[in-house]
Amino acid sequence: MEHAPKAIDVTNDVEMRTFNFFTMGIDGHPLGLHLDMAIPTILNNADEEQQKDWLPKAANREFIATYAQTEMGHGTNLKKLETTATYDPKTQEFVLNSPTITSTKWWPGNLGKSSNYAVVMAQLYTQGKCHGAHPFFVQLRDLNTHKPLKGITVGDIGPKFGMNTVDNGFLQFDHVRTPRRSMFMKHAKVLPDGRYVPPVHDKLNYSAMVFIRAAIVSGMAYHLLVTSTIAVRYSAIRRQGEITPGAGEVKVLDYQTQQHRIFPQLARGLAFRLSGQYIMKLYTQTMDDIRNGDISAVPDLHALSCGLKAVTTHHAALGLEQCRMACGGHGYSQASGFPLHYSVAVGACTYEGENMVMLLQTARHLMKIAKAIRAGQSPKSNKIVDYLFHKGPPKCLIDQAYDTNYRNVLESFEHLARRQTLEVYDKLVQLQQQGRNYEQAWNDCAVELCKATRAHVRTFLARTFVEEIDKISDLSIKSVLQDLLQLYLYYEVTECATGLLEDGFMTGQQHKYAKKKIYEALEKIRPNAVSIVDSFDFQDRELHSVLGRRDGNVYENLLKWAQSSPLNKTDVLPFHHKYLGKMMEEARQRSKI
Numbered sequence: 001m002e003h004a005p006k007a008i009d010v011t012n013d014v015e016m017r018t019f020n021f022f023t024m025g026i027d028g029h030p031l032g033l034h035l036d037m038a039i040p041t042i043l044n045n046a047d048e049e050q051q052k053d054w055l056p057k058a059a060n061r062e063f064i065a066t067y068a069q070t071e072m073g074h075g076t077n078l079k080k081l082e083t084t085a086t087y088d089p090k091t092q093e094f095v096l097n098s099p100t101i102t103s104t105k106w107w108p109g110n111l112g113k114s115s116n117y118a119v120v121m122a123q124l125y126t127q128g129k130c131h132g133a134h135p136f137f138v139q140l141r142d143l144n145t146h147k148p149l150k151g152i153t154v155g156d157i158g159p160k161f162g163m164n165t166v167d168n169g170f171l172q173f174d175h176v177r178t179p180r181r182s183m184f185m186k187h188a189k190v191l192p193d194g195r196y197v198p199p200v201h202d203k204l205n206y207s208a209m210v211f212i213r214a215a216i217v218s219g220m221a222y223h224l225l226v227t228s229t230i231a232v233r234y235s236a237i238r239r240q241g242e243i244t245p246g247a248g249e250v251k252v253l254d255y256q257t258q259q260h261r262i263f264p265q266l267a268r269g270l271a272f273r274l275s276g277q278y279i280m281k282l283y284t285q286t287m288d289d290i291r292n293g294d295i296s297a298v299p300d301l302h303a304l305s306c307g308l309k310a311v312t313t314h315h316a317a318l319g320l321e322q323c324r325m326a327c328g329g330h331g332y333s334q335a336s337g338f339p340l341h342y343s344v345a346v347g348a349c350t351y352e353g354e355n356m357v358m359l360l361q362t363a364r365h366l367m368k369i370a371k372a373i374r375a376g377q378s379p380k381s382n383k384i385v386d387y388l389f390h391k392g393p394p395k396c397l398i399d400q401a402y403d404t405n406y407r408n409v410l411e412s413f414e415h416l417a418r419r420q421t422l423e424v425y426d427k428l429v430q431l432q433q434q435g436r437n438y439e440q441a442w443n444d445c446a447v448e449l450c451k452a453t454r455a456h457v458r459t460f461l462a463r464t465f466v467e468e469i470d471k472i473s474d475l476s477i478k479s480v481l482q483d484l485l486q487l488y489l490y491y492e493v494t495e496c497a498t499g500l501l502e503d504g505f506m507t508g509q510q511h512k513y514a515k516k517k518i519y520e521a522l523e524k525i526r527p528n529a530v531s532i533v534d535s536f537d538f539q540d541r542e543l544h545s546v547l548g549r550r551d552g553n554v555y556e557n558l559l560k561w562a563q564s565s566p567l568n569k570t571d572v573l574p575f576h577h578k579y580l581g582k583m584m585e586e587a588r589q590r591s592k593i
């Protein structure tokens, strides 16, 4: 008998679940949302009695649940979700309803055909008052027949840009009754008589999204490291063109342009992995704190997770595309694995909070800090934002002879983040003094607000990378990682050069210095490149790539892969003579006339 799957370990082993989430996303695993949104919701939003009932069954896969929040008409603006959950004190039930076409739940992963339960976000009404979006644990399908229950219309939303092995679905409720206790009651409650008990913090209902945003950071690291592995390995076997005439074709990895295309993605993958570990620890710690009644870290966690999610997904999408392009024609083949990895990674720019919206959420946090700075307040001890209160050096020092632990580079990033944060805050104040209301002023500063967030997140990523490499004791590993760190830092300096040159903080000479350090790092990384990616020890099956095979036998396996295509099952396709053959025969007949 096939080995029965063991119950999922639901301890907070978020590292593994992060990894699962993104490999599953690629395989279209029907348990994707179950593991990474439904279970965290139960862990963080179900009260003790509900956890006792739901958690073991969820861990044991006795049902499959998804996370049904987004509707056809709203994904970002949760305040305007239209699905309603109206409490009926007579029967002590909630009545779930989809009042409009735009209230149709739309997008939830595995909703279309796999899930028989869902965490449903609905506007909670009791005693005639709406208390905003709250999560409910709702059965959608019969556990034996898997048929939708009465009043429920559910199905798949059809083919998408990618991730087509995931049955993202739609869901409509027609006055479906669900017990009072199907409402997650750890934070907010509705008592049997219908009285509403508010939560200690009105965003605790959003904790599953925070978990995934934090998880996505390591997920993006995973995608960048996987695709850099494919690109480096393929570039180490692909020979094309000569550098020295007559000396024979070189490996394309020897071209500086190829190194400049791929190695920064490798470096960013490492940077994101290290910050991904940090944010996951912060998430786990904050959830523990909330369990002990301490919600003080909730705003920091929200701000950092939103900013990191937006920046890492954007750079991962760009980086995967660079790795694909670096592999030429074969990079465009499904055999490369790039279409699969790209479609999962690039979706993360949208799901779990559209990136612009996420950047602006972090900006809200930064504006509060800017206000405190302008009011002359002293910093609260918080390593993530303290630097904003400090006065850095008036001029860039990146080209000083000694830059221990890249202090001068980090101060450049801090300078830019501080300047952009305070400048956009001052503009916000000025626009309001000129008569605009806050919301209008906010909208008129939104692009600059996003820039301030990106500069802040860059500072965090860089500082975390420096600190984590500094902790490494094995000198042989440390020196290789320091080459990647050097590349990362100076590459980021050139990426934000406009901001550093804009106020004269950095000189053109220093910008040239940064470029020199990049080229130096590329040269140092080149001889170790294949060993670096081999050290990640990705299995061929998870790379999904003929180009990235560990054994490097690309060409023979590329032909094998092509020959296995269903199109090549027969030499002549069944419909050939009916269409193309007939067309050519008629054309030949006509030309004889």
Ligand SMILES: CC(C)(COP(=O)(O)OP(=O)(O)OC[C@H]1O[C@@H](n2cnc3c(N)ncnc32)[C@H](O)[C@@H]1OP(=O)(O)O)[C@@H](O)C(=O)NCCC(=O)NCCSC(=O)/C=C/CC(=O)O
Residues within 6 Å of the ligand: 025, 067, 069, 070, 075, 076, 077, 078, 079, 108, 109, 203, 204, 206, 207, 209, 210, 298, 299, 302, 350, 351, 352, 353, 354, 357, 361, 364, 365
């Ligand atoms: C855009 C959001 C965050 C706006 O939140 P909302 O309450 O609607 O309005 P405000 O902007 O006024 O926020 C008020 C206040 O609350 C703070 N806050 C917001 N969210 C959180 C949070 N999660 N934790 C802590 N604090 C939070 C915010 O900072 C404000 O504080 P102030 O002091 O500044 O007032 C919200 O609408 C939102 O999150 N939208 C995005 C929706 C989303 O992410 N959807 C994901 C659906 S699931 C999904 O995509 C799954 C994909 C999986 C897959 O298939 O891979």
Ligand SMILES: Cc1cc2nc3c(=O)[nH]c(=O)nc-3n(C[C@H](O)[C@H](O)[C@H](O)COP(=O)(O)OP(=O)(O)OC[C@H]3O[C@@H](n4cnc5c(N)ncnc54)[C@H](O)[C@@H]3O)c2cc1C
Residues within 6 Å of the ligand: 033, 067, 068, 069, 070, 073, 074, 075, 076, 077, 106, 107, 108, 109, 163, 168, 347, 350, 351, 352, 353, 354, 355, 356, 357, 360
């Ligand atoms: C592959 C995939 C899987 C998904 N899985 C799930 C799932 O399992 N469960 C689930 O509930 N949802 C899921 N979603 C839905 C996803 O969470 C939403 O699509 C996402 O939150 C964006 O919301 P939206 O689609 O309404 O975009 P919109 O918010 O309509 O975005 C459109 C544009 O408007 C801009 N915009 C919107 N509001 C603002 C603002 N306040 N300020 C500035 N600009 C703004 C956005 O930045 C964007 O450029 C999934 C989506 C995808 C693509």
